Amino acid sequence: MAGVLDSVNQRTQLVGQNRLELLLFRLRGRQMYGINVFKVKEVLQCPKLSSIPNSRTVVQGVAHIRGETIPIIDLSMAIGLPGIPQETVPTSFVIITEYNRKTQGFLVTGVDRIMNMNWEDILPPPKGAGKDVYLTAVTKIEDKLVEIIDVEKILAEVSPLREDVTDAVLSKTSERVAGHLPVLVVDDSAVARRQIERCLTAIGMTVVIRNDGKQALEYLKKVTEDGSNACDHLALVISDVEMPEMDGYTLVSRCKDDPALRDLFIMLHTSLSGVFNRAMVQKVGADDFMAKFSPDELAERVMEIIDQA
Incomplete structure (x- = not known):
């Protein structure tokens, strides 16, 4: 041990x-x-x-x-x-x-x-x-x-994964996400971006996509350069961990160090799993962690986060 x-x-x-x-x-x-x-x-x-x-x-x-x-x-x-x-x-x-x-x-x-x-x-x-x-x-x-x-x-x-949200979960979405701010999705894999976007749009969310942590941080800095808070623009961020130029852990750290970004809810959504990843999630201060990829779990968790906001 x-x-x-x-x-x-x-x-x-x-x-x-x-x-x-x-x-x-x-x-x-x-x-x-x-x-x-x-x-x-x-x-x-x-x-x-x-x-x-x-x-x-x-x-x-x-x-x-x-x-x-x-x-x-x-x-x-x-x-x-x-x-x-x-x-x-x-x-x-x-x-x-x-x-x-x-x-x-x-x-x-x-x-x-x-x-x-x-x-x-x-x-x-x-x-x-x-x-x-x-x-x-x-x-x-x-x-x-x-x-x-x-x-x-x-x-x-x-070994294709099921990508569609089931009817049982979709039946819970009625009016729960209507009118909510967009979700920022950050992932370097085109396959993963498509899967997540398909899941979120199925429950009525609007999605903003960036391909890596550097692009995401630039986007967040831009939308808050007028002095506003990131929470005025986005419901939450769903980010991969492994990405070129800036990984998801570093993106979380940079956001939590910035007063305009630190209140933004950030979920790390990654194919990495196990004790190493959970220790890292805690260290950087991410708000949530989910292993890829279950459309029902992701949809239900996003609805929970929005309900709690």
């Missing part, structure tokens, strides 16, 4: 400093990719895989690891590259991750190292990259381009 607590304390030192730890890995070829260490449960040599009848071709099979049956996704194939050759699968590695309340493994050909970085050095993909590119961000390490993959986009294609 002491070891776990020490690890939590060590990692939470990064919170509010706009920093992250990036696990670097390779697929096919020399291109380097990255994933936030906070989403990684463990890395191991590819275990024996069992096939799944009628599964998608990107799913290599399932592995039985520490009492769990975990789907193993060929990450190379999932982003549109040639799949990892079958003869090299046994010598490949699996990155076990937790996203959106689910555990899955990503098959990669090699794992390099962990880098401690500043989110300011993590940049959005080039504007001409197009909507079909599986990237949320890019960075450079030792003058080499590192691509950070949009895992939420991959999982939305491999």
